[in-house]
Amino acid sequence: PKQISDIKYFLEIARRKDAKSVRIKKKSGTSKVKFKLRCSRYLYTFVIEDAEKAEKLQKSLPPGINDSLFLIKLKCFK
Numbered sequence: 031p032k033q034i035s036d037i038k039y040f041l042e043i044a045r046r047k048d049a050k051s052v053r054i055k056k057k058s059g060t061s062k063v064k065f066k067l068r069c070s071r072y073l074y075t076f077v078i079e080d081a082e083k084a085e086k087l088q089k090s091l092p093p094g095i096n097d098s099l100f101l102i103k104l105k106c107f108k
Contacts, residue, residue, distance in 0.1 A: 031072065031073045031074075032072050032073075032074050033075045033076070033077070034074050034075065034076045035076075037076070037083075040076045040087075041091075044067055044091055044092055044095060045092055046069065049067060049068070049069050049095055050070070050096070051095060051096045051097070052065055052067050052068070052097040053066040053098055054084075054088060054097060054099045054100065056084075056099070056101050058101060063077070063078050063081065064077050065077075065078070065087065065088075067095075
């Protein structure tokens with residue numbers, strides 16, 4: 031697995047032929063969003079703190095990639 035910190039580089043990788051799917055993980059209670067891009071060799075991860083930028087990034091993903099959204103709920107222990 032590799033972590034990417036640049037939006038443009040992430041979109042460049044998403045447009046490659048070996049990019050298969052994107053999993054989007056959102057934690058409830060925080061604005062942190064993780065994009066996990068599965069390619070033939072690596073799983074690329076891009077973490078973004080801004081929810082508005084995450085929505086724009088989700089809309090700008092190529093249409094050929096299957097994207098699935100996962101909402102993670104925080105559990106409170108008493």
